Amino acid sequence: MKVAIFFGSxxxxxxMKKSADILREFGVDFKAYxxxxxxxxxxxxxxxxxxxxxxxxxxxAGAGLAAALPGVIAGQTVLPVIGVPLECVSPGKSNGLxxxxxxxxxxxxxxxxxxxxxxxxxxxxxxxxxVQILAVKYPELKEKxxxxxxxxxxxxxxxxxxxI
Numbered sequence: 001m002k003v004a005i006f007f008g009s010x011x012x013x014x015x016m017k018k019s020a021d022i023l024r025e026f027g028v029d030f031k032a033y034x035x036x037x038x039x040x041x042x043x044x045x046x047x048x049x050x051x052x053x054x055x056x057x058x059x060x061a062g063a064g065l066a067a068a069l070p071g072v073i074a075g076q077t078v079l080p081v082i083g084v085p086l087e088c089v090s091p092g093k094s095n096g097l098x099x100x101x102x103x104x105x106x107x108x109x110x111x112x113x114x115x116x117x118x119x120x121x122x123x124x125x126x127x128x129x130x131v132q133i134l135a136v137k138y139p140e141l142k143e144k145x146x147x148x149x150x151x152x153x154x155x156x157x158x159x160x161x162x163x164i
Contacts (some may be wrong), residue, residue: 003030003130004051006044007062008069010034012086015123016062019084022127026144028134037063037072044069048076057137058130061115062123064088067105070115080133082126083107083115 003023007016016032023030031051035044051059059077062084063069070083083106087099099120107117118125135142 001029001031001051001054002057002134003028003060003127004056004058005030005032005060005062006047006069006073007032007034007084007086008036008038008064011088012062012064015086015121016060016084018123019060019062019127019130022124023130026127026131026141026148028131028141035069037069038066041072044072045076048073052077052079058082058133060084060123060126060130062086062126063106064099064102065105067102070106070117071109071113074109074113074115081115082129083117084123084126085117085120087121 005016005019007013013034020030020032033047035047037044048059056079059073059079059081061070061073061081064086065088067083067085070081074081085099085102085106087102103117103120106115109115116129118129131141131145135145
């Protein structure tokens with residue numbers, strides 16, 4: 001396993017699945033865990049130690065509301081942690097903050113315990129960042145990433161003339 005994906009609630013599965021999909025596209029091994037930092041702190045600490053022992057190299061952690069999960073994980077490991085602020089929405093209604101509460105919680109980590117942070121609900125970018133981090137060590141992953149970026153540029157070039 002190279003990446004561990006954590007999120008605090010089953011209701012976050014749909015958003016965090018986007019990280020898993022990107023990691024699959026690049027052939028990156030991962031495992032996903034649903035563990036609340038607030039409700040199951042001891043289990044979280046145990047699991048972080050286990051993923052480290054299993055060879056995890058990057059952690060993606062999605063959380064909403066107080067969004068403590070990425071920061072709590074970062075405080076327990078020296079592995080890079082990428083935080084995904086999640087907008088917490090019950091069926092049919094939001095908490096009124098549209099994920100800004102989670103964004104501020106994750107991005108405002110105390111000194112010396114950083115968490116890389118992507119945009120609200122942007123689990124895809126968390127996975128792309130994890131791939132970039134891993135590509136520093138794994139040449140075959142770097143080649144896949146370079147090919148992906150070339151395709152992005154080629155697609156833009158093919159479609160850069162607008163017919164409006």
